[in-house]
Amino acid sequence: MPHAIITEQDLSKETVAPISSPRVLRLKHLIVNSYLVGERGAGAWAVVDAGLAPFCAARIIRAAETRFGRGVKPSAIVLTHGHFDHVGAIRQLVDYWRVPVYAHALELPYLTGQSSYPPPDPTVGGGLMARMAALYPRGPIDLRGHIQALPPDGVIPGMPGWRWIHTPGHSPGHVSFFRFSDRLLIAGDAFVTVKQESLLAVLTERQEISRPPAYFTPNWAAAQRSLQSLLALEPEAVATGHGIPMAGEAMRAQLRALVLNFAHRAVPAHGRYVRRPAVADESGVVSVPPPVPDTFPRAVTTGLALAAVAGLGITILSKRAKAGASRGQKRRNQTSVPTRKAGKA
Numbered sequence: 423m424p425h426a427i428i429t430e431q432d433l434s435k436e437t438v439a440p441i442s443s444p445r446v447l448r449l450k451h452l453i454v455n456s457y458l459v460g461e462r463g464a465g466a467w468a469v470v471d472a473g474l475a476p477f478c479a480a481r482i483i484r485a486a487e488t489r490f491g492r493g494v495k496p497s498a499i500v501l502t503h504g505h506f507d508h509v510g511a512i513r514q515l516v517d518y519w520r521v522p523v524y525a526h527a528l529e530l531p532y533l534t535g536q537s538s539y540p541p542p543d544p545t546v547g548g549g550l551m552a553r554m555a556a557l558y559p560r561g562p563i564d565l566r567g568h569i570q571a572l573p574p575d576g577v578i579p580g581m582p583g584w585r586w587i588h589t590p591g592h593s594p595g596h597v598s599f600f601r602f603s604d605r606l607l608i609a610g611d612a613f614v615t616v617k618q619e620s621l622l623a624v625l626t627e628r629q630e631i632s633r634p635p636a637y638f639t640p641n642w643a644a645a646q647r648s649l650q651s652l653l654a655l656e657p658e659a660v661a662t663g664h665g666i667p668m669a670g671e672a673m674r675a676q677l678r679a680l681v682l683n684f685a686h687r688a689v690p691a692h693g694r695y696v697r698r699p700a701v702a703d704e705s706g707v708v709s710v711p712p713p714v715p716d717t718f719p720r721a722v723t724t725g726l727a728l729a730a731v732a733g734l735g736i737t738i739l740s741k742r743a744k745a746g747a748s749r750g751q752k753r754r755n756q757t758s759v760p761t762r763k764a765g766k767a
C-alpha cells in the first residue's frame with residue numbers, strides 16, 4: 423500500500439498526523455472503494471464516493487468517527503461519478519451529516535432524477551462481472567437540494583491542495599482528483615487497479631492497471647483522452663474506484679502500456695459502444711447506439727447472476743454477523759468505538 427494511503431487496520435497504529443500531506447483512508451465495500459481524505463485536527467476533510475449500497479453508510483460513518491472524532495462532519499461528499507456502486511449509501515450519509523455533495527456539472531442529470539445512464543453492455547467480455555451487467559441499476563437517483571456542481575476553478579471543497587480533472591468516457595461527468603504536492607491520484611473509474619470485468623479478479627484483488635470497467639463505459643475515445651491526461655500528470659500513487667492502490671514506476675509503466683496500446687488492451691473487441699459512443703449533454707443522455715447481438719444463452723446468464731447474488735448476500739450477512747460480534751466484544755471491553763447508526767442524527 424502506498425505511504426499516503428492507509429486502511430482501517432492502520433488507524434489504531436496512527437500517532438502523529440502529518441498535517442502537511444493528509445493521508446487517504448481506503449474503505450473497501452465488497453467490490454468498490456470509497457475514501458476519506460484528511461487528517462484529524464487538520465480542518466477540512468471529505469468523503470470521496472459513497473459505497474455500494476445503503477448498508478455501507480454505517481461503516482463509512484464509523485471509520486470517519488474513529489479517524490476524525492465523534493460528531494466531526496466532513497466538509498463535503500465528493501463523487502467521482504454517479505454509477506450505482508459509487509452512490510449506494512449517499513442518501514444515508516446526507517441524512518446523517520447534512521453536508522453538500524459535489525459532482526461534475528455533466529454528471530448532475532444522473533444525480534438529480536433527470537436521466538438514466540446509457541444501458542450497460544454485457545457483451546464486452548472479460549468475465550462474470552461484465553456478463554451480469556444488464557442487471558446493474560443505471561439510475562437516476564435524485565439528490566436535488568443536496569448536490570451541486572464542482573467549482574469551475576478546479577478547487578475541491580473539503581480537499582485543500584487537491585484539484586479535480588474532468589476525465590469523461592466511463593461517464594460524461596467523470597472526474598479524477600490529483601494532489602500535486604505528492605502526486606497522489608484518486609482516479610475513480612477512469613482506470614482501475616483490478617480487472618473489474620472478472621469476478622475472480624475482483625474476489626482475489628489481483629493488482630493490475632486496467633481499463634475503466636468496460637461494461638459501463640459508453641465512450642472509448644473520450645476514455646482514451648482522459649487516460650492520456652492522467653498519464654501526463656505522472657502520478658506517484660493511484661487510488662481507484664476498484665482494486666488495491668498502487669504506486670511507483672511499476673504502476674506508471676503499466677499505465678503507460680495501457681494508454682499506448684489502448685485500442686487493443688482497453689477497447690473491447692466487440693460491444694455496443696465500440697464503433698459509436700453514447701452521446702450526452704448537460705441534460706443527460708441524448709442518443710445511444712442500438713444493442714449488438716448477444717449470443718450468450720440468457721438462461722446461463724440468469725443462473726450465473728443468481729449464484730453471484732446469492733454469494734454476495736451470504737458474504738454481506740457473514741460480514742454483518744462478524745461486525746456485530748466484534749461490536750459486542752468491544753462493548754464488553756468498554757471501548758469508545760461509535761455505535762450511532764446512520765439516519766438517527
Ligand SMILES: [Zn+2]
Nearest residue numbers: 505592611638
Ligand atoms: Zn463506474
Ligand SMILES: [Zn+2]
Nearest residue numbers: 505507611663
Ligand atoms: Zn465503479
